[in-house]
Amino acid sequence: MNAMPPLPKQRKLSLKERYAHLTRGLGWETTYQPMDKVFPYVSYEGIKIHDWDAWEDPFRLTMDAYWKYQAEKERKLYAVIESFAQNNGHLNITDARYVNALKLFLTGVSPLEYSAHRGYAHVGRHFVGAGPRIACQMQAIDELRHAQTQIHTMSHYNKFFDGLHDPRHMHDRVWYLSVPKSFFEDACSAGPFEFLTAISFSFEYVLTNLLFVPFMSGAAYNGDMATVTFGFSAQSDEARHMTLGLEIIKFMLEQDEANVPIIQKWIDKWFWRGYRLLGLVSMMMDYMLPKRIMSWAEAWEMYFEQAGDALFEDLSRYGIRKPKYHEVASKEKHRLSHEVWSIFYNYTHAAAFHTWMPTEEEMTWLSAKYPDTFDKYYRPRFECWTEMQAEGKRFYNPTLPQLCVTCQIPMGFTEPDDPTTICFRSADYKGERYHFCSDGCKDIFQNEPEKYIQSWLPVHQIYQGNCGGAEVKDVLAWYHLNFGTDNFDYEGSPDQKLWEEWQAQKATNPV
Amino acid sequence: MTVTAIGRYEFKSRDRLENFHGNQVVYWHWEEHLMYCAALALPLPPSMPFRTVLTDILPGCYNLHPEWSRVEWDTVTWMLDQRPFKPVLDASLAANNIGHKSLLRFWTPGLHGIGGCAT
Ligand SMILES: [Fe+2]
């Protein structure tokens, strides 16, 4: 029998070579179909790309490396989640009021992770360049993992606390969740380049520190070790996403000068959209965390005013300036959280989480953090509400509010230079009136009115008869919200009752 | 300006009048009383007399505010869709030129909110 000659020993490919095969090896000029038919969405937005190869993923991640690394991280995360459940980790949080921040996160943010997954999977198919295509596909998998691991992490709380039972359904229906939902659908229904400017750049790069850092440090400060561990496990992904955001912007800007004004318009739009969405985070930081990290105003100064200055200084060489109305956002920093908390306090009877009036100690903190505004404008309101509640007449606004057509938030924001007067803006389009909370939201509408005249505004939808009925109870049933447990003030809620029972047990049974 | 789209992009407004079953949406806002965090949206028949809104509708909306009982309608100043406005109380909303998604803001002299701080 002839002995087979031994196969020549295959040289192991270097990481760089493997990445080259994965990207350049998978991108070719098509011949059976013309390129513009295979990639139908890359030109209609007006962005000109001359050399797709000029974009190189700085992480050069290959599939096998990705799998190995992420599997390792998730093994650790699930081990922590498991031990958190076994050791009743929820008993170690600072106060049950904290769980309301998780309710907001699970219904408002986790579904966005899933939307991000879909958005990146879509653009990951539609870019001509293999480099950005692979980077987007990797991010699509990251985002799916984020949605999944967040749901797994927080599901432990669902065993004990109300309002966590049906986040996906609520996201599509509940009035305030139309704010994050419509934000993301606006991005996903744009072209691939606007999507990346919106999500990768404006959101992930410019604003993400104002979303993830507050929630994850909030978890750490308030003893929620499960959520902290999720935060750590997502951190390396976030670093990659932020890099993609900045690289893709620079790539577009470098490819053609004609791209600059288009991108500037998107930066203006998505800065304002993102900033309005962060109003929810501002109230979380200043009102919902029993143990505060820093105030919203401080976070805005650190993460936008300072970090943003450096970023836009860097981009100015391409002809990009700071986003329009950034100065309005800075004027609003001393009132944003108070106005947003007031909105939710007004309508807690229709929300999937509880609100409450700050304690005297918390008001002292707010006065110290907001010396020019809190005592002057908000303390008297809160003291009045506290008194009403003490008399058994907790204030709930019985009438539905006017909403901004663009951001869909109740029109509770005040004039940039006058915190005592609501900012009303409006526009006529084809004989119909539309209302906005700000010049930022009005500009966005006027640039693309056809898009926003379709806004699914929850208040108008209720009045049109599309939300299960006319009574609050009917609408809440349609939201899959349990009337009397998920909604209303924290004071007197089943969450509070259970928490106080646990505290009493702890006191009589010290371990 | 127009939307950037891959093809024809024309849709009807989702909140057009005909979708409200005979009502029109009218927004009302009591200035300097931000305990009510935003203007209120009310679905109202265009034939409803202006006075009826003041006597039958708004009290149920605003009477939780300690200053509500002191509102005197003959001293109130109004703005309708950015213009100064004097309502004809016995005329209908439509006859007062109040249309679908009109905004009415009103100021109550002497009443500036709790502690005078617009709350
Ligand atoms: Fe994510």
Ligand SMILES: [Fe+2]
């Ligand atoms: Fe808005």
